[in-house]
Amino acid sequence: MAGRGRGRGGSNLSLTHEQLQALGIARGDNTSQVLIPPPLFPKLEAKPLPLTSDAATDYMLIVKDLFIEYLHESPAYVKRKTKTDGIERYSDKYKMLALNAKNNKVLDCVWANMPVELRPQAKRTHVSTRKRKLVDQDAIAKRLQTLEKKENEDDTETVDSAENEKAVKSQEADDDEDIEDEHEEELEMDDGTDYANNYFDNGEDYDEEDDNLDDGPVY
């Protein structure tokens, strides 16, 4: 009720007269409204203290610049491959030389401490070896042999009568595998996206934990 009573007082101001006075604003004290935006670079009210400059500071400045320079020269400073604008220049030769010297370097890291995906050429070698496997006839023959051996070991009691048949079968199986290999390769190729990964959660195990807790309230 009290709030309504105040509302009837008629003033639309957010603060009552008394409150304003309590804040130290008297009646005639209202400053004229400011219509222009404040300056972009207002004048500093206080001048900052001068910075210390002694031998230690100078030393630190030099060391800092050296460190930054080192980083800029090192492969840690990642740069885009520069595109030329199609106009040949005399200076291009030197620029390209300098760039090539830098580009060929790879950051010297402890690769064992890095995830596989960051190691240099980890993926590419992987793919290429697989490709070679597909083409290489010797490898296929070798594989067939090993498979044959395995089968023989697996069921030594079975008679070798249908050996030819088996060989044909394994050949077929291997062909299938090859196709699968190709598929796998494709999957691996677009590893960049997450589509290949199975993130789907069917929600079955959503409140598995709750079930156990629902035995009864604890008193």
Add this chain to the structure above:
Amino acid sequence: MSHQLGRVVSAILQRYFGDIVQQVGSDLFTYGSKPIGMIVKTSGLARPLVIDSLRTLLKFDLASFEPTANEAIADYKLIPDNVLLLIRYPRYLLQVKSKYGSEAELLVEELLQQATCTSSMLLVTIATKYKDDKEKNITILKLKDMFISLVTAGYIQQAPVAELKEGSEVPTLVPVATIVPDIEIRPLVQAMSTGDMSELKDNIYWRVNYDRFHLDFRDEIMIKAITRRIDENAGELMRFLLEQMYLKSPAWAAESSPLCALELRERCRGAAAERPLLHQYVDQYLKVLEENGGGFVRRIGDSGGGQLCVRPGLAARQIVLAALDHTVTERLGSKAARIFRLIRARKYIEEDDIQKNAMLVNKECKQLTYKLLEEHFISVQPMRKAASSGGLAKAVYLYHIKLHDVAQAAQEMCYRSLHNVLRRAAHTRAAHARLVDKMRRVRTIVHGMRLRGEPQQNIDDVEETLTPPELAVLQDVEKRLKQLSTAELELDRNLFLFKWHFMHPEK
């Protein structure tokens, strides 16, 4: 993890590692942790570039990673605190140089540049670099001794080792305890003479232990504070106390365990030759330190000649308060500082009482109080009284200082100005890049000519390609950049104070 922190981290990455690492870094900062695929998508950079940037970030320990749910790829995460440390590198070098000399400086410098390195690689690289430098007289033997003493003192520690879990392609880094190594010198010398490093079978990696340096900084601040407050002998006494503290309590403890005054007297007797006065008046100095040392030291018992306790936590608080006082004085003037101190002394104070006690004109006093409130140096707590018979419900506004919040606000200010400084320097550098480049080229040419012993006339001709107005501009630019660079270092000093304070949360 504030907006200001993000801006400053991004600016630092740009300064040190260039635009692309900056983009990847700020992408990681905004999104928390994510895998490469997502970084490529949101930052719009090519995958090889992202990989390169991540390598850089991981190498310098500016980011961490952990396997995702499917174990095949990793989630990356930026470590903003470590990015801020990049600015502190010169201070580490200064510290180690003044404490251990130039060999230690070379070691730490090389290690900071390599981020992690094996000891043999480190020693051989430095020794080869300074092989022809007769002035410094660096030998691999000296370097080795220095390396071992740095490891023993804890300035260099073993880097974490990768552990590969079964069926996972992402290693996890596990910190290992540092063991002081036993380095054989012969293979190193051999490697140096043949220039073939592949023979060296060394797989223990080392890195700089920032924390040890921070402890040094802390001790120095405390000793300096006491020295300035009392005198040099008291400062020395503080040093002895801190030495004892290291033996008995964890290094970053807010309060040390009880230290025995008797041992302290022993220590002073040992140093009697250098500081006779300290030895003579140990008890008096201790008394002064207790009563007038800002609470750095407290007596907690009288058994065994007195039990003392060093309180770095409280020291951090006191020093941060002093820093805040200083900030208020510099920003809003000494009158505002008076109000600030008054509020701190009274803990909770009403507005009327501020006016009565601050001895300022009413209006000015109010203005300054509101200004302090506006800049988050003080807070206000309204206390509603029950409606009195007069009808109007009166509220009492109690002004007070929340130290944690104020320190946070001040830290944000530091971040903001650090960002401004970096941006300004980058702008200046970009605006005058051509000129600076020209100057550098002229200098190298002149240097080459001097080496070849060409006549002075020709050298002067080359030097005159830089016109006087250009030289004037260059001088101006150099001066400004130096000033900005110094400001960075100073801001970092303040940031260290605040970080130290936040390390000891108030109970």
